[in-house]
Amino acid sequence: MQRGILYPSRKVFVQSSASVVGGHEMKGPLASCFDIHDDKDEFGADTWEKSESEMQRLALNCAISKLGIKDTDIGALFAGDLLNQCAGSNFGLLEFDIPYLGLYGACSTAAEGLVIATLVSGSGYMDRCACVSSSHNCAAERQFRYPIEYGGQRTPTSQWTVTGSGAFIIGKDDIICEGDNQSGAVEISDVMIGRTLDYGITDANNMGAAMAPAAADTLRRYFYESGREPESFGLIVTGDLGFEGSKILRELMKTEGYPIYANHVDCGLLIYNREEQDKHAGGSGCGCSAVTVASYIIDLLRCGKVQDALFVGTGALMSPTSTNQGGSIPGIGHLVHFISHKRDV
Amino acid sequence: MLEYVYAFLTGGILCVIAQFLIDKTKLTPARILVTYVVSGVFLTAVGLYKPLVEFAGCGATTPLTGFGYSIAEGVRKAIDENGLIGALTGGLTATSAGITAAICFSFFAALFFKSKPKK
Amino acid sequence: MNLSKQTYKKYAEATAEKTPCLKNCIKAFLIGGFICTLAQGFFNLYKYLGIEEETVKSLVPVTLIFIAVLLTGLDIFDDIAKHAGAGTLVPITGFANAVASPAIDTKAEGFILGVGAKIFTIAGSVILYGILSGAIYGVIYYIVKLIMG
Numbered sequence: 001m002q003r004g005i006l007y008p009s010r011k012v013f014v015q016s017s018a019s020v021v022g023g024h025e026m027k028g029p030l031a032s033c034f035d036i037h038d039d040k041d042e043f044g045a046d047t048w049e050k051s052e053s054e055m056q057r058l059a060l061n062c063a064i065s066k067l068g069i070k071d072t073d074i075g076a077l078f079a080g081d082l083l084n085q086c087a088g089s090n091f092g093l094l095e096f097d098i099p100y101l102g103l104y105g106a107c108s109t110a111a112e113g114l115v116i117a118t119l120v121s122g123s124g125y126m127d128r129c130a131c132v133s134s135s136h137n138c139a140a141e142r143q144f145r146y147p148i149e150y151g152g153q154r155t156p157t158s159q160w161t162v163t164g165s166g167a168f169i170i171g172k173d174d175i176i177c178e179g180d181n182q183s184g185a186v187e188i189s190d191v192m193i194g195r196t197l198d199y200g201i202t203d204a205n206n207m208g209a210a211m212a213p214a215a216a217d218t219l220r221r222y223f224y225e226s227g228r229e230p231e232s233f234g235l236i237v238t239g240d241l242g243f244e245g246s247k248i249l250r251e252l253m254k255t256e257g258y259p260i261y262a263n264h265v266d267c268g269l270l271i272y273n274r275e276e277q278d279k280h281a282g283g284s285g286c287g288c289s290a291v292t293v294a295s296y297i298i299d300l301l302r303c304g305k306v307q308d309a310l311f312v313g314t315g316a317l318m319s320p321t322s323t324n325q326g327g328s329i330p331g332i333g334h335l336v337h338f339i340s341h342k343r344d345v
Numbered sequence: 346m347l348e349y350v351y352a353f354l355t356g357g358i359l360c361v362i363a364q365f366l367i368d369k370t371k372l373t374p375a376r377i378l379v380t381y382v383v384s385g386v387f388l389t390a391v392g393l394y395k396p397l398v399e400f401a402g403c404g405a406t407t408p409l410t411g412f413g414y415s416i417a418e419g420v421r422k423a424i425d426e427n428g429l430i431g432a433l434t435g436g437l438t439a440t441s442a443g444i445t446a447a448i449c450f451s452f453f454a455a456l457f458f459k460s461k462p463k464k
Numbered sequence: 465m466n467l468s469k470q471t472y473k474k475y476a477e478a479t480a481e482k483t484p485c486l487k488n489c490i491k492a493f494l495i496g497g498f499i500c501t502l503a504q505g506f507f508n509l510y511k512y513l514g515i516e517e518e519t520v521k522s523l524v525p526v527t528l529i530f531i532a533v534l535l536t537g538l539d540i541f542d543d544i545a546k547h548a549g550a551g552t553l554v555p556i557t558g559f560a561n562a563v564a565s566p567a568i569d570t571k572a573e574g575f576i577l578g579v580g581a582k583i584f585t586i587a588g589s590v591i592l593y594g595i596l597s598g599a600i601y602g603v604i605y606y607i608v609k610l611i612m613g
Contacts, residue, residue, distance in 0.1 A: 013533075022462070023462065024462075024611065036605075040462070046572075047572040048572075049572075124537070137462060137463065138460065138462050138463075141463070142569055145587075147460070147565035147568070147569035147570075147585075148460040148461070148462070148463065148541070148542075148565070148568075148569055149460050149461075149536050149537075149539065149541065149542055149560065149561070149564070149565040149568055149569065150537075150542065150562065150565040150566075150586070151541045151542045151544065151545025151546070151548075151552055151553070151558070151561045151565075152374060152542075152545060152546075152553075153367070153374075153488070153545070153549040154546075155483055156480075156481035156482070156483060156484075157480045157481055163462075198469075199467070199469055199472040199473065199476075200469035200470070200472065200473045201472075201473060201476060203371075206476065206480055209476035209480065212476075213467070213472065237441045243481070244476075244479070244480055247479060248475075248476060248479060252467075257483060281481070285579045348504060349501050349505070349604065350502050352497075352500045352501050352503070352504040352550040353497035353498070353500060353501045355472050355500065356496050356499065356500025356501070356503075356555065357492075357494065357496050357497030357499050357500070358493070359496065359554055359589075360492040360493060360495070360496025360497070360550045360551045360553075360555070361489045361492055361493045362551070363492070363550035363553065363554045364485075364488050364489045364492035364493075364549050364550035364551070365485065365489055367549065367550060368483045368485040368486065368488055368489075373557075374553050374558075375562075375586055375589060377550070377553065377554070378553070378554075378558065378559070378562070378587075378589070378590045379589050379590060379593045380534060381554060382590050382593060382594035382597070383593050383594070383597045385594075385600055386594065386597040387597070387601075389601075390601045390604070390605070392606040400467065400571055401498050401500075402504050402507065403501075403503035403506075403507050403524060404497075404500040404501075404503075404504065404608070405568070406503070406521075406524075406525075407499060407500045407503040407525070407555045407556055408496070408500070408554045408555050409554055409555070409558070409559060409590070410555065410558075411556075412556065412559070412590070412594060413594055413597070413598075416594050416597075416598035417598055417601055419598070419607055420598045420599065420601055420602040420605070421601075421602070423602075424602055424605055424606050424609070427499045428606070429602075429603070429604075429606050431602060432598075432599045432601075432602025432603050432605075433599060433602075435598065435602060436594070436595045436598035436599060436602075437595060440594075442522035442523075442525065442526055443522070443525045443526065443529060443559075444539065444591065445555065446525075446526040446529045446530065447529050447559060447560050447563040447564070447587070448531060448563065448583070450530055450533040450534075450560070450564065451560075451563045451564040451567040451583060452566075452567060452579065452583075454533050454534070454536060454537040454564045454567060454568055455564075455567040455568050455570075455571045455575075455579045456538075457537065458536075458537035458538070458568050459568070459571070460539075460565075460568050460569050461539040463542065464539075464543060
């Protein structure tokens, strides 16, 4: 029974990726990497939920147009978000003529989508798949916390839901975007599905701590099975552990005998100037890792500055109902291994 | 002038107690509000809150404990005037202005305003 | 991982960045105190204008509620509350914000199932437990009065 590292039966490449973000993200250090933005977070819609749908539409549209293909050239679409019943994806992606599966993996949805898209395109069932995920700060606040205008204080361990959507198109050929001769192809060589782990964290304002053990578990299994050392990877990217979770993950990995201090980065810490923008423990949400990987990380791989990267998309599988009932928050972490085909830098 | 100082100090201290509880005990703000109202009713019932109101004026009536004080005082007066039915009528009567104001103003706020992203 | 839930939970809590309690308390004291002083100012102003004292007692909270709801609508209240914490939560302003913010927020779901149904999602418990404890006090007070004659 294969339950560890999964290798697609043929080569799979990230053919195109696109990112859409809101105003807070444009004030962060990655601003220049993003494709589309709206500083008012509205995207022309009159409710926040519709704004989130529109972000997904824009993200997939942008990824498709970068490749110069049509929606009917894509075999399947895997998408998800943080809203109840995946409403963001269901409505946002209506106009595309692509067979669709809705996903829910909390903040790990970007990685979940990549894992499934890689396995499906790698299996030979279809030559090209797309995956999209998103979160919207206002829609998430409304659903998971308090009304937007409610005057509350955030604790230092709390994280800020990213307003953004990231789309990836995954396929069997290493097509490079038109007019781009500087870039190299980015391959997804293998993936690993995470296990849900519950370490009893009940504080919804400390999701980093809830997710860190799951990320550590996936990484430990990966290093053990692949026999590779953490230092042999260019980058180890985690989804949205934030300041608290990153601190704990590095400690846990050290005690497991796989120290990752040298090359670990976290999307939740990359996306904002944490202190300056008053983002407490950093960014979170499906959009957090989606936009960071779709822009900054893929760019690093394309230009060859990073030769290979492990991306662990982390998710806190909480529900407001279970939290109110005193339930704990299980975490999950799915792994995607990117390899850059760009050499001579 | 002194009444402003007393109002400031009393109101400030009541807020500090709540802040301390939020930071140190993980009590959520909603629980704090409920605790304060119920404490206000209790302290009024045992005769401790009225002297504080006489001392601090708005410093004691503005915090939510003062809301509890209004409820308890209203209930007591209504019972003195109308008997047991006052236990049902007194509380809302005494606080009706505040509750109605909050409902009506909020409705108009909902009519005229739209929530904006957090800064 | 050889880590028990209890050990991990303790470790996570110990390593978590602490809330700046002293700083929060000072800000809560100053802003909460200021709101109460402002209330006292309105109280004296209304009395100076010759309004009857019983009316003034209702008018002062109504004024504060109006200001808090307006600031909530103008997207200013949450910016103050972010610093003030309990300083804006505990005075009647916190109650007003707790009513106004879900009202504004749920407009998207319509005025009946949105605003109408959700307006008391946060403040409802204040009214429930306030009125309930008041009624219980009333019954006790009535019985005690009967016994004491």
